[in-house]
Amino acid sequence: MISSTQRFLLSSVLAASLVGGAHAATPAPEGAAVYFLTPTDGQTVSSPVTVRFGLDGMGVAPAGVEREGTGHHHLLVDVDELPAMDQPVPSDEHHRHFGGGQTQTSLELSPGQHTLQLLVGDHQHVPHEPPVMSEKITITVE
Numbered sequence: 001m002i003s004s005t006q007r008f009l010l011s012s013v014l015a016a017s018l019v020g021g022a023h024a025a026t027p028a029p030e031g032a033a034v035y036f037l038t039p040t041d042g043q044t045v046s047s048p049v050t051v052r053f054g055l056d057g058m059g060v061a062p063a064g065v066e067r068e069g070t071g072h073h074h075l076l077v078d079v080d081e082l083p084a085m086d087q088p089v090p091s092d093e094h095h096r097h098f099g100g101g102q103t104q105t106s107l108e109l110s111p112g113q114h115t116l117q118l119l120v121g122d123h124q125h126v127p128h129e130p131p132v133m134s135e136k137i138t139i140t141v142e
């Protein structure tokens with residue numbers, strides 16, 4: 001975890017590096033946080049897994065709707081290397097978009113260990129600045 005001071009410094013550096021660039025990142029509301037309501041880290045579950053997304057300090061809006069202080073959820077499944085934070089989140093079986101504004105899903109997973117992580121994207125599926133991202137949790141599917 002990084003402190004809010006580090007976060008602020010990081011934001012400033014990133015913001016400065018964007019000055020003059022064509023792309024302006026969507027700012028994350030101060031204190032915004034995303035996390036898993038279910039399942040919890042280390043939990044053993046059976047498939048399909050009900051995954052519930054928790055979001056504090058900002059709102060959910062469908063993809064394509066530009067509204068300050070909002071975004072939509074992306075669920076990263078078994079992703080080791082995070083996607084680029086200045087581009088739209090990829091869309092494939094490892095990067096699931098919830099562009100309708102959904103806050104939960106039913107996920108089919110094979111038996112064994114899997115990792116899950118949440119990443120909020122703006123109206124264009126691009127992470128906020130700084131990114132609003134959950135911890136990565138590991139679950140075991142029976």
Ligand SMILES: [Cu+2]
Binds near residue numbers: 072121124125
């Ligand atoms: Cu998206």
